[in-house]
Every structure is written in C-alpha cells, then in structure tokens.
Amino acid sequence: MNDNNLYTVDFDARAKQILAQEPLLSAREVEVTFSLRGKKLTAIRRTSLDLYEGETLAIVGESGSGKSVFTKCFVGMLDKNGSITNGSIMYQGEDLAQFTEKDWLRIRGKKIAMVTQDPMTSLNPLKTIGYQIQESVELHQGLKGSAAKQEVLRILEAVGIPDPVRRYRQYPHEFSGGMRQRVVIAIAVACRPQILICDEPTTALDVTIQAQILDLIRRLQKEQNMTIIYITHDLGVVANVADRVAVMYGGQIIEIGMANEVFFDPQHPYTSALLCALPQLGVKGEKLPAIDGTPPTAYTKIVGDAFAPRNKHALNIDFQEEPPMYEVTGTHMVKSWLRDPRAPKVEQPKAIQRLSQISMTSTGTDPSAYHPHLDPNRETLIQVKDMQVTFGSGRKKFVAVDHVNFEIYKGETFSLVGESGSGKTTIGRAIVRINPITSGEVLFKGERVSGKISKEMDTKVIRSMQMIFQDPMASLNERAKVDYIVSEGLINYHLYNNEHDRQDKVQRALQEVGLLPEFSSRFPHEFSGGQRQRIGIARSLIMEPQFIVADEPISALDVSIRAQVLNLLNDLKKSRGLTYLFIAHDLSVVRFISDRIAVIHKGRIVELAEAEELFAHPLHPYTKALLSAVPNPNPYVERAKKLLVYDPDQHHYEKEGPEWTEIIPGHFVYANRPELDGYRKEMRL
C-alpha cells in the first residue's frame, strides 16, 4: 500500500521540471462577482494561477477565502448568481472564462473533473453505484452496454472497492463514507480527465480513511497522468500531497511556491501565522500563537493587504495599497510588502524553525522516552463504571458504548479520541445525562448521577456539568438574542436574584470568553463561527460548572480560529479550575490540549494513558494505526510516514478474552494475556 516511489519527492527537481514547462492551464487576473439581493459581492479579486501538467497543486485557505469559487471557474460550475467579470482562463488555446453552458459540455467531466467534499451527500441515493459511474463512462469514453459495464467494474476495482460485481448493483446507502468517497473519485476518474479538482476530498472522513483516500488519488494520478488541484484547509493534507502550494486569503492567492518553500520559508505573514497556529507546533502549557479576528468574507471591504487588520506587525502601507506579487525564487512568489526592499527584515518565528526540525527527528516509538508520573493527591471528579449504552432493541439493538471504565480527575483535560461512530459523543452525553445509560453507573464526586436521581441532585448535576457542542452554526437558537441564549440555563433554574443580576452575569460571561458586553443584544447570525463557539462556551460558563464536556468544539472552525478557542479553553481551565472531557477525532489537537487521552474504538476504550505517554508508547494496534495516520505539517515527514492499518481480526480473542489492564501505572490497554506480554516487551518492562 505504501509505495515509496509515490511519496518521496525531490522538490528541487520538480521545480526545475515545472519551470521548463508551458502551463497547462493559465488563469489571469480572474475576478468573480456574485449578485445577492441586488448587491454585488466580489469573491475572487483579480488573481492569477498557472497549472503545470502532472503536478499536484494544493490551494489552502480558510472558509470564505474563495478557494472553492476560484476552482469552480475551471469547470464552469459557479452558482447561477455568480459570474467571471474579468480576466481569462486559458486552457488548450480556449478561454474558459468565455464559455457558454454548451461549450462546457465538451470540457467538464471530460477534461476537467471534480471530486466534491461530502461523500455522504454527493451520490444520488436513488441510483445504483454502477449506474452513476457508468453514466460517466458512457458519456466520456464512448463505451456502451456491457463494454461500459466492464469498464465500470474495472474502475471500481481500481479505486479499491472489493467485490465490484456485487457493489455495482448496490445503492449509496449500502456504502460506508470512505467507500462512497472512492465511488465519487471513481466517477471523476471514469471521465479520464486531464485535470482533477479535489475539493476538500477528505474533510468529512476519519484520519485513517483520509490517508487511504489520499493514497488512492495519488495512485490514480500516476496511472492516468492527471494534474490535480487539491482544495483544503488542512495543512497536514497539503504536506502529504502537494508539489506546490498556493495560499488564498480574501479572494486572492497571496503566496505560492513549492511545498518545501512555503512550509519552511513562508514569506507572507498570514502563511507563517497559519503554520504557527498548528497545535502540532504548539508547546504544551503555552499559548498557541493565534491569529486575532476573523477572516474576511465577500462582504468585507478590502483595502491594501487583506490580512493587514489581523496582522500585529502590519506596516502602514499594508492598510493603504495592495502589494504586488514578489518573486522569491523562480517558483516561489508572495504578495506582501515585506518583500519590498524598504520593508524591515523579519525572522522566521520559532515554530517555523521547529517545523523544519521535525523533519530530522523520527516520531516512532521511543522506548526511552517519557514515562508517566502520577500525582498521588489527585482528586477524582468523575468516575465511569462499566458504562453501557445501547440503542434500539431486539434485532436492531446497537451497542454504542460497551462496558467503559475511566476516571476523570479534578483540573485535568481528559480526551476521548476515536473515529466517527465510535461512541465518544455518546459517552459525553451519557455523563451529562442527555442520553440515558443502559447499565453501569456514573459517579460525580462519589455520588451516583446516572439513572434515577432526586430532583435536587438533577439540578445540581445540571449546574455543575455543562456541555459545549460541536457545530456552533447549528447549536444556537437563531431566533433568540445572545442575552437569552447565554442566560437560558439561569432562567430555567432561576439562578439569579433579579434582572440586574442576570444581566450582570451575562455580561461577565461574555467578557470572560472574549466577547464585547454589547453583543448580548444581537442575534447569532451576526457572529462568525469562532464567536458563536465563544457564545456557546459563555452559555455553559454562566452556570458556573466544575466540569465541561466539550464535544468536538473546534472541528467546525477555521484553522486560525481554532487556536483562539483552544487558548480560551486552556485559559478558562486555569482561571476557573475547570475539568474538561474533550471529545475529538483530531489527534494533533488532542495531544496539545490533553492531560490524558483515551482511545475509543467501536464503543470500547482500547487504550488510556497520559498524553505524552500515549504518543511515546502506543500499544494497542488501533492506537498505533490512528497515530500513524495523523497528518504532519512537515512535507518530508508526512510523505515518509508509514501508514499502519488496523485489522480487528488480528487479535485472537476467541482463544483468550481481552481484559482492561493497567500495564504500567496510569497506562491502560484492552488486551489478552499474550498481547500484554508482547506489549511489555515493547516497553522493555
């Protein structure tokens, strides 16, 4: 699976190769505007891009940066109210910017194809997989009937779908997320396009699946000699796949260069800030270097450098005039006044330096590394004993959480990591009594809080345990003012003396999460994602809880905002003495924020240890697979990493059942005796 030839890359050689070529597709001064309720909004502000044959270009940007809109211009799939109002996109001697819908039928799919973001919704639920691929095959390869079917079966095989004959007749709902993404890719490659645009192809997938999909695309690229554009916000993915990287901000490409150039020597302050904000590069216990403010949207009026308002070290000219594109090397270009000869010289921040150093050190298990220390005086806050949660009954019974045991100590951040559907959210919800548990019990400060409890106890639990939800866009009542949203808990339990007291509490909560007090009279839609998540945090803080379940609180946020929220959570933990149950799928974030980590697989915790211990000595094969798939922002390391695949059948549990064992103090693993012996050997115990 891990073909080294595919991964190792000589960026310098690539650069030479690229410089010697004529561009395959050349976009010049492209401007895209949308008309929305009579307003003209400029989404892409005169930006240019050359694409060279056979390369993999990654376009990185946060939401609203215009990366999707820009690439949609290459396939003629702008939304109906949008249009290219300036510039040209030359491809094979034709200007795509001038294309009519009829012209596009020649290019779209056939020459330039697209893989869309969410595999769960991008397949027609009412048509068989075979039909959907065959449609593409018949249209673009000119095959008909059984010949087309043979081709479809071949493609299904090629994208790694086993048993294609059976799968051909199945419907999307019978496929898992990763399989569906393979089908979406199959549809795209069935057209044998010259250019494949992958719009966040792995965002909705789990890390292990993500790695497989990236691998698949890479292989297909080589086989069919495709040129690929990746659109992503995930720098780890970029490091994995890109030859060249373009960074978009405020509707423009602000920096473009070979991957090594951009990662190790970023020139634009935004690029470097973005890299610095990566939790992988953060130092535990220190603040992540966050970027203040929010990214501009199409509504924002931009003068000068779009990033200037958020740049602490912005020059005066940044606010006045748009910088030109400076050439750093033949392949590396940057749109920043810092490259002007008159500008002050800026040294690369420490984090960037650290990034290049990662390349030198290995991340593999290091037996001599850190071992955990236990604080004998720690105080147990939450105790989960043998918890089981099942949904449905009879034949449809589904065990979401299977005999789970753990403790959360006061003042720590305890993380639950696992893939989607592993049951991590269910555990969080069960603890705060949103989901009932089927068996076992939950103790809060030694008192049982699961099952039937007294009314006073219930109120107490609600006050002391709060939850922060995943999607800040969906978890706030759109019709209520912030004031009401934040104080709803207070109102329900009447936890305030008078109206003045209530308002006071709201104001304080808002200030604490870094929002202005006057925001209380606004509605949620007036806020950005990060601000909404702050409102969500304020809502839970106002109840003055001791324990907060944070259910993927940052996974829906932009990279630059993530750091802000992570910092906020860490600050609150210190100032309020909070205890967190942090639920996430992103191991790099978890590593940065957690004291202890539990890895959960299919409803069962397979390994639990202190954060650094887990990363240094992963024992369970699932943990190992998970860690191996974590994207690394260093292209060299990322490309050299060995992907481990977890096969549940590798255990021989039919002979001897596994048990939840504390292998060394504070490090638990779910294994049977032979396995434990192996693990001990690994740890040289």
Place this chain on the structure above:
Amino acid sequence: MGKYILKRCGYIVVVFLILSFLMYSLYNLIPTDPARQELEPQRKGLKADEYQMLYQQLRKEMGLDDPLVVRYLRWMGLWQDTDGTFNGVLEGNFGYSNLYKRNVVEVIQAPMGNTIFINIFSTIASLSITIPLGIYCAVHKGKRFDSATQVVTMLGYSIPVYIIALIFMYIFCVLWRVFPIMGQKTAGMEYANSWEEFVDMLYHIALPVIVMTFGSLGGMTRYVRSSMIDALSMDYIRTARAKGLKEKVVIYSHAWRNALLPVITSILGWFLGIFGGSVIIENTFSLNGMGKLYWQGLNNMDFELVLAIQMFYSIVSLVGSLLIDISYGLVDPRVRVDK
C-alpha cells in the same frame, strides 16, 4: 416483501374492524329512529293502533331493540340476523339504503363509476400540468415566469374551490356559454351512437374537471417546485453536473426522482379523491358521484349507506397508504423492504 405486505394487510384488517365498530357506534349515537322515519310517510293514512302495530313490527324486523354490539355484529355478518341468517358486510351485504330502497352495493355503483371517471381525468390533467410547471419553476427559480406562477398558484391555493367553481361557472357557462352548467348529459338529447354520448359526457364534465384541476394547481405546483428546488440543491446534483451531464439529464434523471419522494406522499390524498369524489364539486355541478351520494346519505340519515361509503373510504385510504408505501420503496432503495 411478501411478508411485509401480508403484515400490512393484517394491520388493515385490524384497523378496519376497530374503525367499523367506532363508526357504527358513532352513527348509532345520533338520536334518530329509522323505524319511525320509515313509517312517517304512512302515518297519516293509518289509525293510531295500526301505526303502533306496524311500528313495533318494524322495530323488531330492524332489530332496533337489541344492544349495540349485537346490531354491530349483525351488520358485520357475525351474528344471526332477525330472520336467522348471517347476512352482513362479511357476507358481501353492505347494508340496505333506506333512501333508495335498494342494496347499498347497487346504489353505489353508478356514482362510483362517475366519480372515478371524472377524477381520473382531473388527476391526470392536474398532474400533467403541475409537475412540468413545478419543475420548470424550480429550474428557473427567481425568474419572472416563476414569480408570476408563484402569485397565480398562491391565489389558486388560497381561493376555496367552490368560489373557483362559481367564478368559472359564471364566466364559462353564463357569460360565454361554452360549457353546460350542470349535469352529465344534455337533457333530451338523442345520440346517434355511443361515441356521441361519450363526447357529450366529456363536454359536461369538462368544466368540473377544469375547476378541480385549477383548484389543485396551486398546492401541487408549489409542492413540486419546492421539492424540486430541494433536490436541485443537493450535492449529488453537483456531482452529476461535474460529470459533464447535460442539464436536462441532470434535471430529469437525477433531480426529478428525488423530488418525487415527497410528492408521492401527497398523491395519497389524490388517490382518496379519485374514489371519494368531491362533495363540493359534485354538488355544485350536479354530478352524481360518491361525494354527493355521501352528502345525500348524511342529509337523509341513510346511515347504512353512509356507513358503507365511510367504510369504503377507510379501506381505500388504508390500501392507498399501503400502495404509497410500496411505491415509495420502488422509488427509494433506502426504504425498500427486502425481508
């Protein structure tokens, strides 16, 4: 699949039995005396003692003095009738219409034929207008034609059908005189052949069909439009477009079938309508259909007739919903019942 249908049929039987008992009890709660009603016209010509004798005799014959459950079971055909036979719904006897003095089954035949005939026309007409119109509006959302259609359909939707009927009647029948105002055939006309008769019938039901169609345009068009808009905004439509498919293929092959799902549910109402007929339309245009028969039965307290119609309606809707569920499965593989 077979097992599923069998199970559903079982449910239908149970629901039918419960429903029939409820209905029967309900109609028997109404303070009226069928025997008295039956004899009322003859009362004048009879002496008091003669009347009493006949009345008591009739009550006994009709079994009115027995408890409700016995009468219900008799009606269902599960209990011996007063003449000692089992003669009820289960034996195929759906009752005797007091109003028409015939078996209900015979009374219902002609109106049902009419209703089905008329409603099949109007259903076809309105589906063949609303569906393309809804799709067209969804595809050209926000364009002038769409906006205009929205206004017109909103009007059509909010004006009650009897108002539409009266307006259309005034315009087409009184002002322009292109359609007959009522009935199903030209009075006093002698037909040369049955084709002419058929054409005359079509001529008479044209306006009711137009009114019914017009009345249903609004709701259905809006429904199709919105479900089509939903379907068109789906990600898989983007995938289909990205494949390079023609817009027509995208709309009709990919979006339409998905848009159809919610539409199917609303067709259940139509299904009922085909058999049930419309009380308002049939009365306004003096068409002899189920709706009117039902109305007449109610007004004349012909409860066996009304009960039979009611039971027929419930069976139609029960079977209808089963059919809808099955057809749902045909369209949507996700809800297909395999085992």
Place this chain on the structure above:
Amino acid sequence: MKKILAMLLTMVMVFTMVSAIAEDEHVLIYGTSTEISGDFAPGAWWTNNAADAMIRELSNDCATVVMNKEGEYIVNPTVAESVEGVMNEDGTKTYTIKIKDGLVYSNGDPITIQDFVWPTAFGCSAVASEVGAKLTAYLTIEGGQAYYDGTASVISGLRILDDKTMSLQIVADKVPYFYDITYASVSAYSMKYWLGEAVTIKDDGEGVYFEGLTKDAIAATLEASRFNASESRVSTGPYKLVEFDQASKQATLVINENYNGNYEGQKPSVPKIVITRAEDATWFDAMKTGAFNFYDTITDGEQVNQAMDLIEDEDNKKALGYGFNYAQFDRPGYGKIMFQCDFGPTQFEAVRHAVALLLDRNEFANTFCQGWGGVVNGPYGSAMWMAQAAEEWLDENLNNYAYNPEAAVAELVADGWVYDENGNDYVEGIRYKKVTAEEAGNYVHTKKLDDGTYLMGLEIEWSSSEGNSVSDLLSVMLANGEQTAAAGMKINQNVMTFSELLNYMYRDATQGDKYGVPTYCMYNLASNWSTPVYDRSYDYTVDPALLAEGYNTNFIINPELDKLTMDMVYGVEAGDSDTYLEIWKQFIQLWNELLPEVPLYSNIYVSVYPDWLENYEQTSYWSFQNAIVYANIAK
C-alpha cells in the same frame, strides 16, 4: 401554457358543435331539486319521494276514482263505467266497480279486471312485506287481515264479479268516512308485467286469492320492473318512461300513444319530457343557459324574485331562443310556531295569545316570503276548497291577532302574570304567575317560595332546528324583540337537529330518557296538506294512550277539539260537503281561540315554464303531472 390554451379551445369547439345538434325540438326539460331514486313501483310501495311520485303519476293514470281540478275526488268516467257504494248492516261498506271497455296499456295490450284487483289483493298478502313493500290494504279490506295472517285462503272483501266488475268491502271502523270514496280508487297495473307470468289471481265465489304468489316467484320480476325504464315498460299514463340514466339521474318520458285519456278525456301534446337534476345554488344560471326550462314550485321568496328577473330578461330570451312564463299558486299549508299546551307557560291560553300578539306576523310573512306570501289565521291553506267556500266567514269570525304588545300585556295581566320572581308585584324584568303544584310540574322556570306557593316565570323554552331561516327571523323579530322583553316575556332559543327536535316533540322516550319528559314548550316547523284530504282525526286526541304515542303533538287536552276533528271525517257521509264545512268552521273557530299554533306565513309558489308552452295551469293540488296534459306547444 399556450398548449393548454390551444387544447382548451379545441375542446370547446368540439363541444359547442355537439351541443348545437342537441336543440332540435321543443323538449320540456323539468328541473327537480329532489333526486330521482330510480324506483318506479306502482305506488309508494318502497320510496316516497316527490320526483319519483311525479314520474309515477305521469306514467300511470288508470284509476277509478281521481281528483279533479277543483281538488275533489270523483269517479273517473274514462275508466269506470260505474262505482256504487252500499252500506252494509254490519257497518262495512261495499263498493262495486265496473270498468269501461277498450282500456289498453301503453303497449296496446287490453286492461283486464284482474289488473285492477291485484294491487289491492297484493296489499293484503304477506308476500308484500316479505319483499319489503310497505302496503297496508289488509287493514282496510274486510277479510284482508285474515288473508294476511294466513288464517283465510281468500280475501272475502275483495271480489271479481265478472270480467268487467269487481267489488271491495271496507272494514266497519273506517266507514262512514267523509273521504271514503278514495277507498274505491283502484288503478290498473299489468299483473303480467309486475308479478310475471307465474302468478294468477282468481275468485271462486268466496273472494279473490293468488295462485303461485311467493317471494321467490316474484322478487326478481318485481325488482326488474321497479327499476325498468325503457320501451318494455308497461304503463297507463299520458307519458311513457322510456329512459332513466342511473349515472346522470335523468329520466326521459314520451307521449303514450295508447293513453286512454284523463277524467275529461284529455290527452297530452307536449311530445317529450326530460326530468333532470337541479341544484338550489345553480338553478338560476342553469335555466338561464337552457340546461332545463321548467322549474316546478319555487318556494323561496328570493328565488321567486330571481325567477321574475329571468322572465323579464329580454336579452337572455334572444340568446336562448325562448323566454319564460310562470304560474303562481298558494301553498297548501303554512309555517308555524307550535306550542305544547300541557306544561310551562304555554299551557295558559293567555300566554299563547300573548306570543301571537307580540309578533308582527304580516311583517314576518312579508320579510320571509319577500312579498310572495301571506298569513292565515287557522290550520288551513288558502287553496283548500273549504277556505275558499268560507272566505268571508273566516274574515269575520277569526281573531287575526294583529300585532299589539299592549293587548298582549293586558292578556297576561288578566291571566295573573303580575308578580316578580319573589312573588312581589311586577315592576320590570320577567313576569311571574302563581301556579298550582300540578301546573308547575317540573318546568325549569318554576320556583317554590317559602310560603309554599309556586311561581312560574314567563320564560319559554323554544326548540328550533339548525340552519333554518325561519328560526333566525323568529329569533330577531320575536325572541330578541324589544316588545317581548318589555312585555316581561323571555323566549330561549335552543338550536338542535331536526331529528332531535322531533324526538322532543313526540316525547319519544325510546330514543333516550331525556326526550320522554316535557322540555320545550315552543317549536317552529311547517304543515303541508299535499293532498286535498283534510283529515285531522287523532291530531287532537285526548286518549292518554294515544297521547303517549305521540299523537296530538300539541298536547292540548280539549275534548271538544278532539270531537270536532273526529266528527269532521268520521261523522259525515261521503259527499255531504255542507255538514263537513259546518264542522270545519266550528273546528277552525275553536282552534283559533285556543291557538295551539301560531301560523306564520303561507307562501305563494311559482312554477317557471318556457314561453312556447301554452295553456299551462297549475294550482296547489293540480300539479305539473296533471296540468301538463292540458298544455300544448305554441305555434
């Protein structure tokens, strides 16, 4: 959209072509608001609906005794050679009927004496009830009951004397009867057609009897004949029913060429009558556009005015090719307030009078009938021969209870309604009267004072049926009128279904215990005498048993009234109109005095017919089926 329009237009064109063919001759298209049931049995054996009855009468007219234009019953000289009645010593009466020669059916077959006899004999047979027919001849014919019960093998009172003569003997307790000649009315129906070949009727000298009459033998034939509407139908009337379209509920009748003529020998000349459905909501537009051209007996004042507009509409006449005329006649009945006179305030005559005096009946009738109606002062309709014969006398001798609130108060005061609710002298509000415990009964608005006296409030519980415009108008003009409150009277309207109203009115405890007790003292409904037979016997019975069975719904206990109504029909020899009229006057006068009911309005009815129809004269009793025989198409 264009396509739809084009489609529509072509459809319209095709159809207008078709409809152009339709108008060829003068077809009378009769719109009926009652639905034809499709049952055309010889009499009201099963159904009793106006449209069916009309078709029945149009297609059957071969009776020995018929009603003439004046509303009197006479021997039909076209059919009967002679009808002779003889009183027997045992109190029974025997009629001997001889029929004319040469009577034929519509298909040309001769009519036999058996055809006259069998319907009456069938009415004495148990088989009739077995097939569901409601026939009661066995109660009238001597020996009928015995035959019905199966204790006799022949009907002794029914004889076939020879092939032109029959006789029938009426039971003793039904004669003498003022209208007893109607017992001698027998009509001819083809026995072969109705009962089939298998059944015969015979008389061996003891009385007639059937041979082969069983349910199984006749059921199928009878059923088929009832619903048969085609050339194969055998009938005797001026018209033949040749078609009935079950789907469109449309009946077609054409002239019976073999019609024997009516009692004056008159035969019809309007060739074809089509009877079609009319809707209240659309009848006007339907007539205007020619969907039908005859609309019988419009009762609603507003509709009458609409009809007048149509008749005057010259433009429409041009468009349609013909105009309209109308015939007007009085309603044989009236709308009324009915009292129950055995409990509550309405047991007192003065209260009933006061109610009448408090209502401006002229205004009421005018408003309700929109000018097409009037008021009567007694239980009669102006179309009755008695009313016409005694017109002057009625004017002079009846109290017309003209609107007079002062007089109402005076009557109430005189009757003792002079207290307030505490038994003190009346000042304002509701009047009270000291009553006996018996008078107080269980009426809701009575109270017992501490001193043991009973007080009854002048509060009348009124039961009115729902969706009724008379009720609405009464509520405005009487119940909520200022004059009523000023007089110290209160009328509480209780709206309910008509069926429930009847339950209360009949005090029918079998429908529920609550109906069995007197509850409402006032009802509003209507009376009609659709035939000229004015027989009020038992309507004012004082027999407690009959009262309990719901006769005398007024619950007025007045032996004089009972005697007069009984005598009027059972104490007068047939034909003795003078005596009858004398008793009638006494009855009307007493009734007017007692006032168990307040007549409210008596409409003028209008029938609209096409102007190409001449000599069409309709009256209350001389209805369409009679009148159309005399009408002809204008040249």
